[in-house]
Amino acid sequence: MAKKGKGKSKKSKSGRPGKSGRKKASARKPARRAVKRTTSKKVKAKPRAAAKKAKARPKAAVKAKQAPLGSTPLKGQANLIVTFDPNHRGTAEFEVREVLKQVGEKPQIGQTEVEGLFKVAVSNARAAAAKIRNLCSSNPNLFAVTHHYTPIDNWCQSDVSAMQKLIRAASSGIGQSEKWKMGLNKRHWDQLEGVKLIIKLTDVVERKHVDLDNPDKIVQVEIIGKEAGVALLTPKDIVDVAREKGE
Numbered sequence: 001m002a003k004k005g006k007g008k009s010k011k012s013k014s015g016r017p018g019k020s021g022r023k024k025a026s027a028r029k030p031a032r033r034a035v036k037r038t039t040s041k042k043v044k045a046k047p048r049a050a051a052k053k054a055k056a057r058p059k060a061a062v063k064a065k066q067a068p069l070g071s072t073p074l075k076g077q078a079n080l081i082v083t084f085d086p087n088h089r090g091t092a093e094f095e096v097r098e099v100l101k102q103v104g105e106k107p108q109i110g111q112t113e114v115e116g117l118f119k120v121a122v123s124n125a126r127a128a129a130a131k132i133r134n135l136c137s138s139n140p141n142l143f144a145v146t147h148h149y150t151p152i153d154n155w156c157q158s159d160v161s162a163m164q165k166l167i168r169a170a171s172s173g174i175g176q177s178e179k180w181k182m183g184l185n186k187r188h189w190d191q192l193e194g195v196k197l198i199i200k201l202t203d204v205v206e207r208k209h210v211d212l213d214n215p216d217k218i219v220q221v222e223i224i225g226k227e228a229g230v231a232l233l234t235p236k237d238i239v240d241v242a243r244e245k246g247e
Contacts, residue, residue: 078110078119079152080128081222081229085145086116092145096120099142103131113225114187125151129239136244149239150220152229158189160197163221164204166230171205171219173232179211183238186223 084092093109096118100107105128108121122128132149135142153170156162174180182202184194192200201221215235222229231237 077155078121078229079125080107080120080122081148081150081152081224082118082120083147083150084116084118085147088145089115093118095142095144095146099132099135099146100128102135102139102142103128117187117224119224126233126237129237132239133236133244136239136241140245143241143245147241149241150222151231151233151237152220152222153231155227155229158191158223158226158228160192160200163201163223163228163230166228167201167219167221168204170230170232171207174205174207174217174219176207177209178207178216179209179214180205180207180217180219181210181212181215183218183220183233184223185221188225189223 082092082096084095096109097107100120100122105122110119110121112119129149129151154166156166171180182198182205184198184201186194186197191197205219218233218235218238220229220231220233220238
């Protein structure tokens with residue numbers, strides 16, 4: 001066994017290390033400093049690399065989340081609504097994108113609280129509708145699960161007074177001698193029954209010539225839960241896929 005006290009540095013009367021102790025302590029200091037430098041460099045390098053990876057991962061995760069159909073929010077206001085078979089939502093969105101791509105549009109597709117309905121933003125909804133009608137004739141197989149493409153001019157809350165205000169403004173585009181009708185679809189909204197609602201909304205249209213079968217203009221009202229879209233259209237502005245395909 002090693003004797004006690006062996007290897008200890010001699011102390012002076014003041015209790016401080018002797019010369020031999022000072023030499024050993026000073027010899028250790030450079031080594032300790034080197035270890036600290038090396039360690040600090042490694043420690044700093046690792047967190048930076050880890051941080052870069054951590055930053056990269058969320059971006060990849062966001063991209064993965066944005067990939068699913070219908071998850072991208074609209075950047076602008078929707079000016080087209082599309083109805084489709086709710087049992088084939090994924091196919092419907094692919095179809096809408098392909099159809100609008102064929103007519104020169106880059107659509108943004110937004111979700112709604114209604115199954116079987118997309119809100120879409122395009123550069124020109126009426127021009128797109130005209131081209132979609134022609135596409136129905138030239139390439140009917142492209143349309144498998146979408147049903148109607150309807151342009152929308154303005155949106156408001158789905159209370160009666162707000163809708164009346166938009167309808168009154170839209171109906172000013174109907175000529176005094178033109179025939180007109182109102183097209184109305186309501187979804188997830190039950191404040192008024194159908195007939196009562198139609199009376200309330202048509203009362204603000206100050207045009208006499210109503211023609212339900214062959215109108216020149218259509219005041220289109222689309223109620224979707226808490227919001228409503230209104231547009232003044234011609235019959236050709238609304239694309240009924242089944243009718244265009246002759247089904």
